[in-house]
Amino acid sequence: MKWFKLKWLEAKIALGEFGWATKYERLCLERKATTVTAKLQIAEEVLAGGGVSIGECRSHSIYLKKHEKTKA
DSSP states (O other): OHHHHHHHHHHHHHHSSTTHHHHHHHHHHHTTOOSHHHHHHHHHHHHHTOOOOHHHHHHHHHHHHHHHHHHO
C-alpha cells in the first residue's frame, strides 16, 4: 500500500503547484532517499509545505544540474 500511496503523491506533486517537482527531486537527492518509506515522507513534506517561490525553484534546479554533472 505504501508504494501505491507514494505513486499517488508523486502524481499530485507533478501536476500540482509550481516548483513542487523540483523541490521533491532535490530533497530526495539531498537525503539519499531510496526506500519507499523515505520518499513517502518527503512527498508528504513537500505537499504540506505549500507553494514554492521562483527563487527557491531556481535554487533547486541549480542544485539538480550540479548533481547531474558530478554524477556523470
